Amino acid sequence: MESENYVVATIKSWNIKVYNDIIEKYPGKWFLITDPKELTVDNIKLINPKYIFFPHWSNIVPDEILNLTSCVCFHETNLPYGRGSCPLQNLIANGYKETVVSALKMTKDIDAGPVYLKEALSLEGLAEEIYIRNSYIVAEMIKTIISVNPKPKEQVGKATIFKNRKPSDSKISSDKKNLQELFDHIRMLDAETYPRAFIENGSFRYEISRPALRTGEIIADVHISKINGDDND
Template sequence: MDQVLNVSGEYCLENNSITVLVDNDSWIIPYAHHLVQALKKKGFDAEFVDSADKVYPGWVNFILGCTRIIRSEVLQRNQHNLVVHESDLPKGRGFAPMAWQILEGKRSIPICLIEATDEVDAGDIWLSDVIELDGTELCDEWRSLQGQKTVELCLKFVSAYPTLKPVKQQGGEPSYYSRRIPADSRLDVDKSLREQFNLFRIVDNERYPAYFEMEGRVYTVQLFKVESKSGD
């Protein structure tokens, strides 16, 4: 999209339309709506959509938490189609990279803003940062950090766009995380809580709770953090 200078000497765009796409009932939807409102305050023509078919032509399409491959025809509607991905690309492409890395015991999770391409998570990197964890965050807590950083990267892109230069992914052969399924929340009754604590941290108590099997029965387990009061 062509850039021109306004009377204040700041850059502006001939087309400042921005779409924020989330194609499923994702936890990130409230953050997507927050991003839309923040973009509107900056003067952009921003809109939230829940289907790739609703993406309209414009400058940027932010693709957040999507589970479906975006068709080339849709990608061609915008100058930039940007995905937020939480891994040290090209390592960790694919699904739920944040959850898988927490399960691996990592506390510094790379996060980056990349250009969407026909190949999954293979696009150039526009921005990168790190989400720092202390190792105690449960699902809602680390998702909050992830959502906040997602909004931050998207807003940084539109603010710093004239100075940004995308870089190719480097680091050898790519690796891929698989889509998480309910069976991935299964506890091992022969292992300790300490050994399985990171699994407790990444399960969703409502959508896919931790569970175990015993004597032919299935039991679910929910974990909540109890915040201590001062003086206790």
């Protein structure tokens, strides 16, 4: 029996590492796409995959590709709650300590497709630590999907939509009530390519990362830059 072809499309280093360490060793022939320019109808037709998995992908997938094969994305909420962008950041901002990862079939409507399976995910730690932990959970979910070929089930319940976060939302506001809220704001933004938490004072911008919450204090790294240029004056 001829083996199946599969594609993993991702742009994040932690997902690429898990692909190289784990996923590409699964049964079948595997292809990795890390550049959105490579996700073309012609390439997908050439590979002819049974599934395309999108562990972390920021670009809209064209309908032509969605119609070619089963496309599966992974969303860090208990769908239909929390459709939309930045699920991890929105969950932490709303006080959640844990969530689930939903593996769903992609449709033209974002995060609205039927769900293959869900797995628990802790929201403890820095954002990048959560994403790394999530990448291993996703790898196991991919293994289950290619092994069992579950039939996805339509989402049940009232859908809620998370707002799209802007870089300016990373600014630390003055309405933080306690150190826990401040810590959560800093840690939820502490990941590769995400706009770090920051404050501005006069001509300077202070970007804060690697926070550690201690009794009565937060210890963190601070990167200071001039708002209007890189002069050393």
